[in-house]
Amino acid sequence: MSNQRAPTRRRFLGVAGASMLATRMGTAPSLRGRRAKVRLAVAGGGFGASHHWHEHPDCEVTAVTDLVEERRQRLSRAYRCDRVFPSLEDMLDRARDTFDAVAVFTDAPSHCTHTLMCMEAGKHVTSACPVALTLEDCAKIKATQERTGLVYMMHESSWYRQPCIAARELYRDGAFGRLAYSEVEYFHPGIGTRTNPLSRWRGTNSWRWGFPPMLYPTHSLGLLVGVTGERIVRVSCLGQKVGDDFPGGGDNAYDNPFDNEMALGHTNRGNICRFGVCWQIAAHGERGQWLGEKLSCFMPGSAGQPQARRGVDGGWEPWDVPDYWRTDRLPEPMRHDSGHGGSAAFLSCEFVDAIVQQRRPTCDVYESIAMTAPGIVAHRSALQGGALLDVPSFDP
Ligand SMILES: NC(=O)c1ccc[n+]([C@@H]2O[C@H](COP(=O)([O-])OP(=O)(O)OC[C@H]3O[C@@H](n4cnc5c(N)ncnc54)[C@H](O)[C@@H]3O)[C@@H](O)[C@H]2O)c1
The missing domain is CATH 3.40.50.720 (NAD(P)-binding Rossmann-like Domain)
Incomplete structure (x- = not known):
């Protein structure tokens, strides 16, 4: 880690x-x-x-x-x-x-x-x-x-976004105490819609046409698995179709009715994680917030919420996350602000x-599947109206 x-x-x-x-x-x-x-x-x-x-x-x-x-x-x-x-x-x-x-x-x-x-x-x-x-x-x-x-x-x-690196190291050092609850999300309005340029490719529908949000869960779950190493073991997920422009149901290759999906998961350490992916929402980007017994940390939000942290007794304070990409964690030629949050x-x-x-x-392979499989099961749950389903383990 x-x-x-x-x-x-x-x-x-x-x-x-x-x-x-x-x-x-x-x-x-x-x-x-x-x-x-x-x-x-x-x-x-x-x-x-x-x-x-x-x-x-x-x-x-x-x-x-x-x-x-x-x-x-x-x-x-x-x-x-x-x-x-x-x-x-x-x-x-x-x-x-x-x-x-x-x-x-x-x-x-x-x-x-x-x-x-x-x-x-x-x-x-x-x-x-x-x-x-x-x-x-x-x-x-x-x-x-x-x-x-x-x-x-x-x-x-998400695994190497700078706040995720910082949260991972705070977690490793025990700063959160028990990290009881995380909220991790990925919002990207317009994905999969008929009129989005990414949905069409050289005259035919691309793989993104009507793509199920929860089959793309890794930007969200990277902010859980990449911080605590936890596994989602049970999940209940709700789906909805919001946009008229989204080709739902039989109009896509996945038979997918949903353009937004939001799940509640139980982890293998008895903690709770809300994770979701939305294609039709007026917000954009990846965001995690990690709420622990001793410390909580918040990535900046689509609504302008600042990057912040707070302890049990103290008030809010700015959460200063270093630019890790400037340091010798990378070879010298790679020390620049590369894409997707560095x-x-x-x-x-x-x-x-x-x-x-x-x-x-x-x-x-284990961490990667731990960021992928819960989304597959979450989508299944959403298709069953939110049924609580077990996520199989792929660990050794
Ligand atoms: N932040 C991120 O991590 C992030 C951002 C964007 C995309 N992605 C992922 O990256 C992947 C690519 O995304 P994209 O937007 O470039 O998709 P895309 O569909 O635009 O491009 C995929 C490319 O693969 C090529 N291809 C397909 N089969 C091939 C084959 N057999 N041999 C050679 N080339 C082949 C296609 O011709 C196409 O140009 C996707 O899986 C997407 O989920 C991740």
Whole structure:
């Protein structure tokens, strides 16, 4: 859970390092016996073209792919990489020896298929959120990661937003006392509607057309799992359809009637968490508030609420969160205010470091599924009018 960079960072993997990795994490054949600057391939030239792996001193982008020419060019320019492929499948087929890891930034419904395809080819994977859209697919990814020992990490921006880092460290230091109640939310008005530009892609409906909010729960749950490490074990969720422009029910690929979903979850430590995702609401962004016995902390809110904290006896005070991205937690070239609340460079760095240092990443397969699976069950609950449902455990 720490954000500190390892004090003696191993910059290169030799044969001995690769053997240790093989023993501890399974086999990583592509790293054996050579100097290991991580060679990364990037799939998906939308959000996938805006990251920072190439700024890490131990990483180079050696291949890029998208189905669409314009996006291939965008990737090529962003990462200064001229090995360009027309699809992930083609890249794995023709060039698999030229990369060790893949950043899977394709559409959310393809994450499971593409992640499994890459891991079966022996590649470490960082996947855009969410892990998958069904519990069955989460189980397949967990089983494949455990069998192969490859690094798997979901690229969840909430985890490395600066207030989330600060809250995680306060929690680790016991400052909250018991952190009894959290509220974590993600609001993004217009997603999935007929008229939103993201809903249509080259003349057809995109994967976002009518997308169920709770199948995208990780920006919310990152602010719980990324702070306390808790698991949602039971959940009840309500859904609603607010906007006329939202193509509900049979008018979308998910048979989804809802554009807003809000859930109440019970955690494995007996605490309560309200988590939600809304596509039709006059508010925007990710927000957490963490209420403990001794301390409560509040991220700034859509209504202009300040970033604040308060103890049991004291009044409100500003909550000063450092710009962690300015510090030596990142390699020097990555110390800039990257996207999504300063999180993007941290995520790129963590994936590369985990491979080089032969360790699990912070958002490993278990944490990633803990941010994904409760949303899948919450959506099921909403379809059943708020039924209280158990969330299965995917932990080892
Ligand atoms: N804050 C965040 O963490 C954040 C923000 C935006 C998007 N995302 C996630 O990132 C992912 C990508 O988002 P987006 O907005 O770029 O989506 P998008 O649909 O615009 O782009 C996906 C791209 O993947 C490409 N693709 C699909 N199948 C492919 C294949 N077989 N081979 C090569 N390329 C393939 C498509 O051509 C497309 O360009 C999504 O899963 C989304 O949920 C996360």
